[in-house]
Amino acid sequence: MTHLHDARPAAATAPLSKTQIAARVAADIAPGSYVNLGIGLPTLVADHLAPGSGVTLHTENGMLGMGPAPDPDDVDPDLVNAGKIPVTELPGASYFHQADSFAMMRGGHIDVCVLGAFQVSATGDLANWSTGEPGAVPAVGGAMDLAVGARRTVVTMTLLTKDGSPKLVERCTLPLTGVGCVSRVYTDLAVLDVGPDGARVVETFGTTHDELETLLGLTLGRTS
């Protein structure tokens, strides 16, 4: 079967590495966007934004214009990202308090939010804050605010858990972070759109539409 994307180098013929997933996400971010990157795999996206793309990074602990990690000698304890990791400020950066930072998010001023996930449902529900383990100390941070706040929320994750269970599911079994908030999922095996009409394959990497349906146990739409 000839596929539109088969002509793309490497990407279409083998599963993507985490770095390649991050690069694939970055390729979809429009120049000039305001973007929030979640903790974990999403932070790698920053390394793949083209220089001069004019993308501004938001960190929900109160900053726009976040730059990369500092040299070890230049660490400033007052300048950290949402993961409490030292960062730097770029020219044009600004600082604001927590209520402003989340108002900016919730108010739809952030164009794209990239989050990690334990599970995403075909209709765009997100579960990424709790493994539901009994007795575990719960912690949510900004996950729920980020999920529903940005104009577009996308997820990066491996398509399967380490034990081979699908993370893209008909219905999330883990505690929800948000309902119907995710619009696109970037994984090692495929890029899929999710939403009210269910999941739809956008692009595959080293697999086929039919194999994905078998793997996930879902009926997947095709990109027209």
Next chain:
Amino acid sequence: MSRTVLARDPLDAIGDVADGATVMIGGFGPAGQPVDLVEALLEQGATGLVVVSNNAGNGEDPLARLIRDGRVARMVCSFPRQVDSWHFDAAYRSGAVELELVPQGNLAERIRAAGAGIGAFYTPTGYGTPLAEGKEHRRIDGVDHVLEYPIHADLALVRADRADGAGNLVYRKTARNFGPVMAAAARRTVAQVREVVPTGALDPEAVVTPGIYVDAVVEVAAPLPARTTEARA
């Protein structure tokens, strides 16, 4: 109280704190944490406290030791679980401390609402999740919202970079975080600052927290380390 008082030391600054008081503590992890004021609270002795703070202590920092010593009855926070939050973990598992887990943006907005005199507000954050169970909800413009109430406090402890004699505050980088909203939400607000400058020395255009929200200021030129392992003598 009207005019801001310049306190001698952190203990003098926090003044009397009643048992059972609700205390807001600024900071996002170690950034912006008013470590010396919390150390003073530890020394002051109030117990049965309700603490509102984004996190629940790191390592042996003073908030962690307040929890360890059984002085905190309830934590209201968004992210209590950290690699070094062992005192909170132990207190939570033993049932010694109650936890109200609040999404970070809701925490900030509920604190802001208290300072702004808002009775309650609808927010989309948390709808359909376990954290909104039992809360009133309403569909507005096709989007489901949850009703959230303000969080008031008896005392707010915040950390800023500089204050002037009128109690105006400016912060430093991401250490600003919860300081401005907490300062407005408490009946009494105490700020720990690196430097107190003469009234008039801060650019009025650059003031972040106006002095009306600040009851006492204490200059701590060399603060305790944010992740202290032992109390400094």
